[in-house]
Amino acid sequence: MFSLQKLFGRDDIFFQLLEQSAAEAQESVLLMRKMLLNPELRTVSMDDFALLRNKDKRITEEIRAQLTKTFVTPLEREDIEALANALYKIPKTLEKFGERLLLCPEEIRKADFSRQAELLESATLTLVKLVGELRKPNLGSVKELNDKLQYLEGAADNLMIDLLRGLYAGDHDAVRVIALKDLYELLEKVIDRCRDAGNVIFHIVLKNS
Numbered sequence: 001m002f003s004l005q006k007l008f009g010r011d012d013i014f015f016q017l018l019e020q021s022a023a024e025a026q027e028s029v030l031l032m033r034k035m036l037l038n039p040e041l042r043t044v045s046m047d048d049f050a051l052l053r054n055k056d057k058r059i060t061e062e063i064r065a066q067l068t069k070t071f072v073t074p075l076e077r078e079d080i081e082a083l084a085n086a087l088y089k090i091p092k093t094l095e096k097f098g099e100r101l102l103l104c105p106e107e108i109r110k111a112d113f114s115r116q117a118e119l120l121e122s123a124t125l126t127l128v129k130l131v132g133e134l135r136k137p138n139l140g141s142v143k144e145l146n147d148k149l150q151y152l153e154g155a156a157d158n159l160m161i162d163l164l165r166g167l168y169a170g171d172h173d174a175v176r177v178i179a180l181k182d183l184y185e186l187l188e189k190v191i192d193r194c195r196d197a198g199n200v201i202f203h204i205v206l207k208n209s
Contacts, residue, residue: 015135017063018063018087021087022197026124026125026127027052028056028090029117030121032098036113052091052095053092053095056088059088083197083201086193086196086200087131093189096186100186108183111183115159120190120194123153123190123191123195126149126194127194130197134201139209142201142206153191156191160188163180
């Protein structure tokens, strides 16, 4: 099995930064769930989402800065940039979800997003483990974790179909249909970002094993 020290150099700064970015993605999901569990939406400010997203943005920028100093192989640099970008898009998309949710009427805010929240928590937890695997990668473990992300993404797709079926088949107000469809799609997109990040990690490990 290969050593990613060949990719990142002697310093483990890239491991640290990518792990921090994955942790911020997970934290943004926990914040989103806190928001959804509070019917009045009074205990969570959008500033909290913005702070997380800005923190992750700084991590992503630091990764890019470090790459210009220490990374020498173009293909490998693209892999790391792709992973950093995929991780950053998780809190960014969840911030957008929070903004849209707060714009909605109260009855839409109280819609049940519990299943999406469960899938997101599982996906980000799996992603955190995957990023941690980069330090001492094991192809079998990475494949197992990535397969789980693929499964969760498929479950999110199936859930989306069921939710849309309910919206289109029911006697709903047009505004409610549009608003909920938008919110559902944003949450599904977050799962897609987790899958994308997992695929990047799997390909890095696979092509260097």
